[in-house]
Amino acid sequence: MNRRVALSAGAAGMFSGLSFSPTWAGDAVAVPSQVPGFGKAKRCLLLFMWGGPSQLDTFDPKPNAPSEVRGEFGAIPTATPGLQICEHFRNLAPLTNLVTVIRSLNHDDPAHLSSAHTAMTGQLPPVNKSDDEPPSRDDSPQLGALLSKFRDVPLGLPASVTMPWKTFHPAAPGGESPGQSAGWLGPVADPMLVTGDPNLSNWSVPALQLLDGLDTQRLDHRRALLASIDRQQQALTDLATLGMTTQQEQAFRLLSSHQIRNAFDLSAEDPATRDRYGRNIHGQCVLLARRLLEHGVPFVSVNWHNDGQNFWDTHGNNFKRLKHDLIPPSDQALAAVLTDLQDRGMLEDTLVVWVGEFGRRPQITTSNAGREHHPFCYSGLMAGGGIKGGSIYGASDEIAKFPSDNPMSPRDLVATMLHALGVPSGTTLNDFTGRPRGLYGGNPVLPLFG
Numbered sequence: 001m002n003r004r005v006a007l008s009a010g011a012a013g014m015f016s017g018l019s020f021s022p023t024w025a026g027d028a029v030a031v032p033s034q035v036p037g038f039g040k041a042k043r044c045l046l047l048f049m050w051g052g053p054s055q056l057d058t059f060d061p062k063p064n065a066p067s068e069v070r071g072e073f074g075a076i077p078t079a080t081p082g083l084q085i086c087e088h089f090r091n092l093a094p095l096t097n098l099v100t101v102i103r104s105l106n107h108d109d110p111a112h113l114s115s116a117h118t119a120m121t122g123q124l125p126p127v128n129k130s131d132d133e134p135p136s137r138d139d140s141p142q143l144g145a146l147l148s149k150f151r152d153v154p155l156g157l158p159a160s161v162t163m164p165w166k167t168f169h170p171a172a173p174g175g176e177s178p179g180q181s182a183g184w185l186g187p188v189a190d191p192m193l194v195t196g197d198p199n200l201s202n203w204s205v206p207a208l209q210l211l212d213g214l215d216t217q218r219l220d221h222r223r224a225l226l227a228s229i230d231r232q233q234q235a236l237t238d239l240a241t242l243g244m245t246t247q248q249e250q251a252f253r254l255l256s257s258h259q260i261r262n263a264f265d266l267s268a269e270d271p272a273t274r275d276r277y278g279r280n281i282h283g284q285c286v287l288l289a290r291r292l293l294e295h296g297v298p299f300v301s302v303n304w305h306n307d308g309q310n311f312w313d314t315h316g317n318n319f320k321r322l323k324h325d326l327i328p329p330s331d332q333a334l335a336a337v338l339t340d341l342q343d344r345g346m347l348e349d350t351l352v353v354w355v356g357e358f359g360r361r362p363q364i365t366t367s368n369a370g371r372e373h374h375p376f377c378y379s380g381l382m383a384g385g386g387i388k389g390g391s392i393y394g395a396s397d398e399i400a401k402f403p404s405d406n407p408m409s410p411r412d413l414v415a416t417m418l419h420a421l422g423v424p425s426g427t428t429l430n431d432f433t434g435r436p437r438g439l440y441g442g443n444p445v446l447p448l449f450g
Helices: 093-098 112-121 143-147 216-231 239-255 258-263 271-277 281-295 318-343 410-420
Strands: 043-048 075-077 084-086 099-105 160-163 299-303 350-355 378-383 391-393 403-405 428-430 436-438
Touching: 043 112, 043 143, 043 281, 043 318, 093 099, 093 318, 099 403, 099 410, 112 410, 143 160, 143 299, 143 410, 160 281, 258 281, 271 281, 271 318, 281 299, 281 318, 318 350, 350 410
Parallel strands: 043 299, 043 350, 099 391, 160 299
Antiparallel strands: 075 084, 099 378, 350 378, 428 436
């Protein structure tokens, strides 16, 4: 790209797909000082298992169920008394003393796109139960975008990062899932999107490369030039212009930030550590997420990658895909990051959440050994940030079709995350029209906290 074009008033094109969150703080709202778990987490890692993992084949196996429900996998004991999980989560099993397994998540939306919006924002989407609606600025803000309003971030670092790409479904008319941007907060608060496979030897973050020999001194000169142009255009005060001004400043900070360059430098990790996370796109993204959290990024979302084949939407070949393509890299990376956060003294104030948009139907499809969508009961996992370790929350019936105890909605899950991250339930933020909006779509589940 020509530098003159990239750093002119048309700089928006350079950063399309990359947006930068501000560091504004929301208004303080009084909260009881003794509420369990409030504000225990300084940062959050969301491991989003796009496609909908089967509860029976992950964290809620039913070894006594009929074979057409139980499936091919066995159950293994864990470090938590009374907790069995799928036999292929071998790395996680001895670490469940660090986590709470949730077995009663539920809602009624079987569509990937709209249910993902709810899972990522804690709010119902503008159009519910639909795979037809693409993202829009009417969407609720993704949790990381909300958090950007309540966290001061070291200079040059983004407030929220999503990788390795946004969730999308190749067969869904709407394509990309709503709820992954800042939505009604406006583009200035959009999470930074980092794409690609960090496991590749030639992988890099394009926005971190100074353009075509442009050093920091010349970059500062261009920033001053753009500022001069902006002052002459102060009459243009619509949302897009204001957003672009902030994005320009954040972009310049990003390009010249040594701290964020260091955070993204996976070569600084010992090869054995990289091996421990898994030499695959998910494992290296989770390792990168740990580095970003260590350097001061408050929120990182690692979406399960979707190549159109090997994601958690297992309508066919459920057991083969889980055994070979899905569970091993997920188990390896989850165990590695939990271990590292614990060893570094970070787990107690780092919230880790492993969840998808829904679960799978208990009855196996006989024609292709698959499981269909099932939002009415599914499982997830939480750790750190004040969450109890070695615990089970909720329960399902004998075939994991419906919750039998302590049902919990995805809106309650996100409300619990906001609570742990210190966002008071009474807080509102103004949307781009100036209308105040509440941030909580559900209720924090306080028994999850130790």
